[in-house]
Amino acid sequence: DEVDKSTDNQLFLNFLGMLRNKYLDRDVKGMTSTFHSVILAGVYDVKNLKIKLRPDEERKYNSPWNIAADFNVDMTFHPDEIITMLNEYEADYHTGMDKEFISNEIYKYTSGYPFLVSKICELIDRKLEKDWSERGVQEAVKLMLNNTEPNTLFKSIGQNLLNNKDFNDFMRSVSFDSKEYPFSAIDPMIELGLTFSIIKIENNKVRIHNLIFEDLIYNFYVxxxxxxxxxxxxxxxxxxxxxxxxxxPYVIECFQSLIRNEYRKMDNEFLERQGRLLFLCFLKPIVNGTGFYYVEPETRDGGRMDLVVSFGGEEFVIELKIWRGEKYEVEGKVQLAEYLKTRGLNEGYLVTFSFLKNKTVQEEPEWVEHDGKRIYEAVI
Known part of the structure; x- marks a missing residue:
């Protein structure tokens, strides 16, 4: 994994050369079995390793690269594959879990990223008293995101953001700015993101790989x-x-008051660009350590973001919108009400950032009814 990060990887190259010789000799020496493959994960460029091979004949002969091939197998776990793992676990422990529901819940947060799938299962089994429920999965995610369970994967993501300003700016635009980039096989930032497995390509567009990574990256910038x-x-x-x-409701009320008092002199372009960032900066210290939040990828675009906050066994859905007129404001309530139905919730929150000088702004947040759902609406 990321062997080309080392400044001196000659020992590793010698090891690869030895493996190559063993593989080529397997028939000559009558070996009945050998390893199947050697996979280099997270390597910037195989050329980085080639360059460091010593230029003598033995090293050239032992070079593994003339039998190297790209590894294009999908390594992610899909829900049916997660169920297979849970079947084996259930055969031993008989927890009575709803395996299909739990597999889909794990996939929702991880998009099948192998380490994250395994880590959630490990935490539920060892740290959460085998709570194989929706709450148990959420608690496992919270343990990871709140650094209660530190791991080298998250540290590596942080280092990759810190060590490359261009990549940092790219990931910030994908996450906070909700910018959409079409896939390009020769774009260096997209190539880096895929190498690090931080992003994936969906419908030919760049997406952060999974909800856990997305929350991790949001927290990094917040x-x-x-x-x-x-x-x-x-x-x-x-x-x-x-x-x-x-x-x-009190969180939103205080946020509205703070923005009006502290940031009222900021220009509209700044507030439109940074409004959602300000809300996440306000919310993060409040839920930190006890809860977590994530952005629903399907609802994120330039004018709308649905934030799901998990805290104390409760879920809060907050739709953050930019004011685009009365018609779009009504559409916002319709969208929020529909989304609440999919999550089985009766209450939601609508925070609208309004930047029109001549618009009469709703002074105080208030509860309104829409399609059988209660919505707490605030205009900032």
Missing amino acids: LEELRGKYTSLRQNSSVYIQNGKLNM
Whole structure:
């Protein structure tokens, strides 16, 4: 894994050369079995390793590259493959879990990324008292994202963002700015993202690989902003939590008040570009350590973002929108009500960023009814 990151990988190259010789000698020496393959994962460019081969005859002869081939097998686990794993587990432990539901729930957060699938299962089994339920999966995700269970994969993603400014800017535009990029086989940033397995290509467009990575990357940029120019957004979480429950209406009310007081002098272009970032910066310290949030990929575009917050056993769905007129405001309520139905929730939250100087702004957030759902609406 990422062997070309090492400044001195000659020992590894010698090892590959030895494996090559063993493989080529398997018939000559009457070997009945040998290894099947050697896979280099996360390698920037095989040429990086080729260049470091010593130029003497023995090393050239032992070079493994003349039998190298691209490895194009899909390594992700699909729900039916996750069920196979759960079947084996259930045969041993008899938990009575709904295997189809749990496999889909795990896939929802991981998109089948092998390490993440295995880690969620391990945490449920060892740390969460075999809670094979929707809540158990969410708790496992929370343990990972809140760094309660540190791992080298997340550290590697952080290092890749820190060590390459161009790639950092690219990932920020994909995540926070919701920019869509068509796939290009020769784009260096897309190539890097695929090499690191941080992104994937869906319908010929760049997407962050899974919800866990997306939340991890959001948190990376949110904390970066909280350490910098948005220090005023740091909040004392205790005022928003009563008896272990999050008072989401009060969170939104205080956010509205803060933006009006602290950022009213900012230009409209800034607020339109940064409004959702400001809300995430405000929310992160409040839910940190006890809950987590993620953005629904299907609902994210330039004017809309659906945020799902999990806290204290409850789910809150918040639709963040940019004001585009009364017609689109009504559509926002329709979309939110439909989304609430899919999640079996009766209440949701609609936060609209309005940048029109001549528009009469709704002064205070209020509860409204739409299609049988209660929606807490705030205009900022």
